[in-house]
Amino acid sequence: MRRFARDDALVFPPFKRLRHAVSLVGETLARHLACMGELPEPDRAAICSLDAEVRDLGRMRDQLREGDRPTNVVVVLSGLLYRYTIGPAGARQVHSFYLPTEAPCLETLYIDYMDNNLGAVVDSRIGLIPHDLMYDVIDRFPHARKLLWRQTLVQGAVFREWLVRNSNLPAHAALAHLFCELFTRAKAAGLAEDDSCELPLTQELVAEALGLTAVHVNRTLQLLRSSGLVEWRGRKLTVHDFDGLAEIADFKPRYLHLRC
Amino acid sequence: MRRFARDDALVFPPFKRLRHAVSLVGETLARHLACMGELPEPDRAAICSLDAEVRDLGRMRDQLREGDRPTNVVVVLSGLLYRYTIGPAGARQVHSFYLPTEAPCLETLYIDYMDNNLGAVVDSRIGLIPHDLMYDVIDRFPHARKLLWRQTLVQGAVFREWLVRNSNLPAHAALAHLFCELFTRAKAAGLAEDDSCELPLTQELVAEALGLTAVHVNRTLQLLRSSGLVEWRGRKLTVHDFDGLAEIADFKPRYLHLRC
DNA sequence: CGTTGGATTGAATCATATCAATCAGAGTGG
DNA sequence: CCACTCTGATTGATATGATTCAATCCAACG
Numbered sequence: 001m002r003r004f005a006r007d008d009a010l011v012f013p014p015f016k017r018l019r020h021a022v023s024l025v026g027e028t029l030a031r032h033l034a035c036m037g038e039l040p041e042p043d044r045a046a047i048c049s050l051d052a053e054v055r056d057l058g059r060m061r062d063q064l065r066e067g068d069r070p071t072n073v074v075v076v077l078s079g080l081l082y083r084y085t086i087g088p089a090g091a092r093q094v095h096s097f098y099l100p101t102e103a104p105c106l107e108t109l110y111i112d113y114m115d116n117n118l119g120a121v122v123d124s125r126i127g128l129i130p131h132d133l134m135y136d137v138i139d140r141f142p143h144a145r146k147l148l149w150r151q152t153l154v155q156g157a158v159f160r161e162w163l164v165r166n167s168n169l170p171a172h173a174a175l176a177h178l179f180c181e182l183f184t185r186a187k188a189a190g191l192a193e194d195d196s197c198e199l200p201l202t203q204e205l206v207a208e209a210l211g212l213t214a215v216h217v218n219r220t221l222q223l224l225r226s227s228g229l230v231e232w233r234g235r236k237l238t239v240h241d242f243d244g245l246a247e248i249a250d251f252k253p254r255y256l257h258l259r260c
Numbered sequence: 261m262r263r264f265a266r267d268d269a270l271v272f273p274p275f276k277r278l279r280h281a282v283s284l285v286g287e288t289l290a291r292h293l294a295c296m297g298e299l300p301e302p303d304r305a306a307i308c309s310l311d312a313e314v315r316d317l318g319r320m321r322d323q324l325r326e327g328d329r330p331t332n333v334v335v336v337l338s339g340l341l342y343r344y345t346i347g348p349a350g351a352r353q354v355h356s357f358y359l360p361t362e363a364p365c366l367e368t369l370y371i372d373y374m375d376n377n378l379g380a381v382v383d384s385r386i387g388l389i390p391h392d393l394m395y396d397v398i399d400r401f402p403h404a405r406k407l408l409w410r411q412t413l414v415q416g417a418v419f420r421e422w423l424v425r426n427s428n429l430p431a432h433a434a435l436a437h438l439f440c441e442l443f444t445r446a447k448a449a450g451l452a453e454d455d456s457c458e459l460p461l462t463q464e465l466v467a468e469a470l471g472l473t474a475v476h477v478n479r480t481l482q483l484l485r486s487s488g489l490v491e492w493r494g495r496k497l498t499v500h501d502f503d504g505l506a507e508i509a510d511f512k513p514r515y516l517h518l519r520c
Numbered sequence: 521c522g523t524t525g526g527a528t529t530g531a532a533t534c535a536t537a538t539c540a541a542t543c544a545g546a547g548t549g550g
Numbered sequence: 551c552c553a554c555t556c557t558g559a560t561t562g563a564t565a566t567g568a569t570t571c572a573a574t575c576c577a578a579c580g
Binding site: 543 | 556
Binding site: 474 | 558
């Protein structure tokens with residue numbers, strides 16, 4: 001028997017404002033956009049009032065597949081999503097992870113079909129906003145449009161950073177870089193407390209994100225662990241020394257273009 | 261004595277329609293956008309009538325640097341541009357190459373500052389369209405807006421593909437993939453004749469794009485050469501067997517989202 | 521308990537990096 | 551017209567980081 005939507009399986013703590021009203025998809029999106037720039041009240045209101053469907057997506061289930069022609073924008077409400085492709089030899093490459101409050105696949109608004117897959121790492125809850133409603137907001141609210149557009153551009157910047165990371169950095173630095181980015185994003189999303197946040201990934205998924213082997217990620221992880229900079233056991237990431245970690249990762253958060 | 265703009269130094273053959281009117285920056289952009297979707301006449305006209313400055317950029321000179329706050333959109337008229345960052349140890353990572361007719365840095369429209377550099381691989385001619393004029397078109401012409409937006413999204417898709425390529429593929433496949441992509445884009449831009457196009461890169465730059473060593477690129481190149489699939493000597497790339505090359509590269513042009 | 525998914529370990533192998541040298545061609549200046 | 555200099559391509563020898571494969575361990579769960 002499958003148990004999607006089981007509450008204790010929701011990995012990230014539910015966003016505070018949403019505790020009693022998990023269908024506030026528009027609010028979540030608005031909040032997220034506000035991290036990247038000014039969102040004046042009328043525009044904010046327009047986004048908040050967007051009608052959305054809430055859906056529970058089980059662990060390792062896909063919401064979108066290569067070739068699909070999506071008709072909704074996705075907003076992560078809880079859990080953890082990931083974007084990936086499958087290579088010819090069956091190798092999976094992870095393109096990105098998406099924390100609660102983030103909006104993967106905004107690009108589907110203006111790209112006809114998916115050239116990648118979007119799935120859930122753990123049981124997750126997502127909001128679906130029909131494209132039509134988004135187009136309407138985009139047409140009528142220039143500020144919202146600007147932020148939505150910018151959002152898609154920042155995602156591009158993140159992909160570039162992943163490109164650099166996976167192409168240039170040795171394993172320990174790459175792993176440290178991933179930790180830095182995810183922790184920074186978790187903090188921006190209000191999901192981190194102090195020096196830790198939930199990170200319910202498997203070493204295998206991390207390996208597929210970094211373009212390494214699970215075995216090698218494991219060994220590298222032990223190195224980082226023994227350095228005392230960071231700890232990642234089970235589903236929890238604890239960053240003991242962010243600056244030290246950022247140092248060896250050459251992590252500079254500029255590319256995330258966060259205001260906060 | 262520097263000789264920018266010297267005509268015989270323009271590496272790609274000038275775009276046909278531009279032979280006598282190199283300032284037709286808007287036309288070039290419109291033509292490029294039309295590769296990605298429908299561009300109705302009023303929108304096309306609006307883009308064509310955009311006022312632009314033409315500038316010659318010398319070999320290995322930069323047009324934009326990290327931290328800059330650009331005020332123009334760039335259109336490549338001739339030559340070859342590249343986007344890159346410099347790592348902590350001085351290692352350069354190339355994020356992308358830009359052929360004539362392509363428009364790098366469209367994302368500067370909605371991202372405040374550059375988190376990377378844009379330079380010229382060889383003497384190049386570029387068009388500069390002020391942001392203000394672009395904003396005006398974007399506000400008033402929804403179809404043009406849609407295509408511009410899509411253009412930035414496709415660039416994101418290309419970055420993702422580069423991520424996959426550099427993370428997963430062995431050197432020979434990665435190199436083949438780069439050749440496939442650049443040749444496909446050159447063809448779409450009308451810059452290829454038959455089975456060849458200009459590709460005035462150094463092996464070192466290719467190495468920096470693939471995250472490999474120049475030495476290793478050299479050896480890999482000899483492998484590909486001896487396979488008879490492809491030849492790249494001097495500034496000319498000749499693809500003898502595109503399908504064969506695409507096969508070993510697992511190259512599927514879908515991610516470029518080209519109509520033509 | 522037995523099963524399972526994920527983490528961990530070890531040993532052998534392979535791909536790529538590194539370092540250092542040589543080579544070829546194009547442009548330069550005497 | 552010839553050496554001189556440069557940049558980029560090429561080669562060789564060696565080092566190393568990462569993969570591969572196979573086994574074991576561990577904790578959660580039914």
